[in-house]
Amino acid sequence: MNRWELLKSLAPGFLPLVVFILADAVWGTRIGLAVAVAAGAVEFGWTYFREKVADRFILLDIGLIVFLGLVSILLENEIFFKLKPALIGVIFCVILAVSIYSPRNILLLLSKRYMKGVQIGEAQMTQFKQSLRGLLWLFCAHTVLVVYAAVFLSTTAWAFISGGLFYILFGAYFIWEIGRKRLRRMRWERRYRDDEWFDLVDESGRVMGRAPRAVCHSGPGLLHPVVHLHVVDSKDRIYLQKRAAGKQIQPGKWDTAVGGHVHSGETVEAALRREAAEELGLTDFSAQGVVRYVWETEVESELVHMFVARIDRPVRPACDEIEDGRFWRIKKIRENLGKGVFTPNFEYEYEILCRLKAAQTV
Secondary structure, three states: OOHHHHHHHHHHHHHHHHHHHHHHHHHOHHHHHHHHHHHHHHHHHHHHHHHOOOOHHHHHHHHHHHHHHHHHHHOOOOHHHHOHHHHHHHHHHHHHHHHHHOOOOHHHHHHHHHOOOOOOOHHHHHHHHHHHHHHHHHHHHHHHHHHHHHHHOOHHHHHHHHHHHHHHHHHHHHHHHHHHHHHHHHHHHHHOOOOOEEEEEOOOOOEEEEEEHHHHOOOOOOEEEEEEEEEEOOOOOEEEEEEOOOOOOOOOOEEEOEEEEOEOOOOHHHHHHHHHHHHHOOOOOOEEEEEEEEEEOOOOEEEEEEEEEEOOOOOOOOOOOEEEEEEEOHHHHHHHOOOOOEOHHHHHHHHHHHHHHHHHHO
């Protein structure tokens, strides 16, 4: 969810007010009130027909127009009606303030209705809250202007401030935000232009964005895809590589035969072939996909694509990142589990391999 989607989802509720402002300028308050209510009723009926749900936001807007409009007509004082946009502004200021500065996120609750169940991650919601602070100040400033116009200015000035100026300010705000975001993005990409970039994905593997290695490895949260290949020979021995002592993660421990990141724009299968060739010199093999799972450490969050390949020819480390490599018998692996010999990630996947073998035996 982004600010454009939020605005689009909530904007229909403002239609009766916009219609009133236009009709009032042409035919006066009474006719403008009738036309606005009629427009709201048509919009409500169409929304209900299309979505089979009563849009309470539209009903609230119509109700406020009717209440304040009738009070204004009965008392022959337009001030009550003119304060209606300010009342809506106060409501939105409260919603924004509570959503930004308290654990009770009203916008997230609204999104479940208006955004049709779109899910928002914790990191995305934090960024969203930060960007909404400017929107909160905009609403507050516009609400104050509406009150001032309702009390001290003419009907024409009030109509412009509560209507046209509102959209002008909104447009300027979004143009500013888009420009600021693009500038920040350009600076960020320039800073990491020489770094390796990974795609950011959800748990299903769908690409959501991209980020440099340094950022992905700055802590958990940015999920990115990796590939793991287990090499097993005809004697059921498992080939393991010993990670180099200079590695950032789990140095000096025995690990999966092949493991590496998927480059941005690269397919999982292509990454598997590339990593196998780079680490073990394997270029001609058939691999079986086993499972996909999320693995988190204090350094990163990975979406692991796990594969198994049956290979009986000699296998040798082909890069400096691997200190050693050899086939291990199952008995020897079991004797060393939980002793700090293997990486936690390998021990987790070893249990998966055991379950897979048991299932195939049955």
